[in-house]
Amino acid sequence: MNYVKLGALGLLMATSAQAQTAAELLEAAKAEPPMTAYAVTGKIVDTAEAFSAKYGLKVTGKKVNEAGQIELLIREAQANNVVGGVSLAADPSTVTAQLIPEGIVESWLPPEVADQLPASARDPLVVVSDPTVWAYNAEAYDACPISNVWQLTDPEWKARIAMMDPLEKPGYADWFNQLEENHDAEMAAAYQAHYGKAFDSSQGSATEAWVKAFAGNGVLIADSSGVADAIGAAGQEKPFFGMTSVAKFRDNADKGSKLAICAGVAPFSGWLYPGIGVIAKGTASPNTAKLFISYLMTAEGIAPQSADGKLPSDPRVGLPADEASGIAADLGQLMVWNNAGAQSDLDRRQDWQDIWRMSLR
Template sequence: MRHAMKGLGRLTLLGLLATTAAQAQTDAELLEAAKAEPPMTAYAVTGKIVDTAEAFSAKYGLSVTGKKVNEAGQIELLIREAQAGNVVGGVSLAADAATIASELMDQGIVESWVPPDLAEHLPGTARNPLVVVSDPTVWAYNSEVYDACPVNNVWQLVDPEWNARVAMMDPLEKPAYADWFNQLEEGHDAEMAAAYQTHYGKPFDPAQGSATEAWVKAFAGNGVLISDSTGVADAIGAPGQTAPFFGMISVAKFRDNTDKGSKLAVCTGVAPFSGWLYPGLGVIAKGTASPNTAKLFISYLMTAEGIAPQSVDGKLPSDPRVGLPVDEASGIAANLDQLMIWNNAGSQSDLDRRQDWQDIWRMSLR
């Protein structure tokens, strides 16, 4: 994402002032038009959307309600509301990225809108559809038991040593994990094969198929503990354990280190990746009666103020000028180069092959 900063240094002070003034004028125009619109609801996968909507409403004198709805739930609501001609949710944040990009946009149910002055600052992959934040999902360990991460290669996790000692959310319930498998195979299978050779000291045999598929089958068959996000985080990081699980979680769970005294730590230096960045798309329902409110809300989410409730939990803003706060619990900002970057152009393939990956997982799970 660092390439998105190119050109920023060339802006003169006059240019910066002009850009700021243009944004203020744009927001002012949106606000004026929004005053005549009815109240709007914003859907998001995080409960932080409630506080964000309240702050936005207080700032602009509008009425926006935030509602926490999981990825699949948002898709269902967007489709049903569009079919009924009764759109309640004007903005959807961080729903199922593959379904949004490959189906709902094509069907005219939602649209992507980028605040005009932001486009030049965003990575090209974050513009269409708009990525508001990316959610880092990482391999993690218990720092109370281990002085350093006990894993440096994903192929270790299929060995007997880690049988029934790894925790993760269920790809059958959390489709992003099945899509992650597809992203690995289509974009990084060579790295998965190289990691195999590093670990076992011999080349991966292509007669087995892809290295990614071989790993998924072996990993699922090695007694993975499946739980929800809280269960996984507790299995890894709960204090007082003698044999904690290793596992994969969103960095948002690292707030447990403060709230619950957990001992979660990011596992760095894992081949081929220490985790991945999942795109949190921000889209507007095409049938909303509050399109200007929706645009202004999207614009607000792209600011440091608007995204603060999420960035403090490690959700990485797409605008590199915003960044993560220094008190973010996981410290992931120092390790972003170790995470797999999601290829939004692969959304159709992710969706088409999701069921295949879920079937592979289901049939291999032991």
């Protein structure tokens, strides 16, 4: 990871500005009611408890999936009864292209990290990015059994691939759109590398052709735990190959699983999914919400999630050395999400879901 070095005076100035900002927020937050923070991970419960103990405020963490968070944020705003003051890692396309423009939520950039984040992570604020990777069973294979995504459309892998359902997990449909809009040339190059001939563009995009062929090859659809078990459970003679969040690699220690990252796949070994942090505009605890967002941007505040491989946007924080998947070594092989494409991702989501639905066998 890259770390920004400050001189003694610069460090003192940055620390003073951060302390002053936190002190002002804390003082104002003391007069505010308790607040709930929504996130897709259960780790938000521990984070909220640690935050409450640190600042003497009352924040409750609640695990809610992406679609559930969107529904809660909209309904609470419509009812003028906002419970969730902070939302973390809800559906980023809907948050960016719908909820922010409609004034349901807002993005707030903590001043102490403004100069440290890449421009793409500032508006809206990306707190972490979740690496989603191609994975294999290291007990059954000495090395990753594929090197090109087009292999997964061949008969050899028929009914031997596991993945979450793009109809239930829209981030996967958005991933297809991100590939087509930003990396279709790489998908076509991977086709040529695998089949020894140029992709015939008269049939549409290479990405669409791959999605159709991939879905038609008997993909096993399961929830996150089911996918991870199908790939990594020990004792399998012929385990599934598939795609999963690196957070599931904790199963290697907890359940004796054998998950391993499939590095060196053309065109990508996976993708980084943005976890956007926003504040509900109607919250009665806006200062508490800002302080909580600031806390999430620190190594202490994000530790429960970075331990699962979720990559903090602030490069000074990084991943812990003992993170289970070892994704830090392969970050350069992951597709980086283009947050500017949120509107297109949302507009075309149904199209990609329809393609998936009609192609799935």
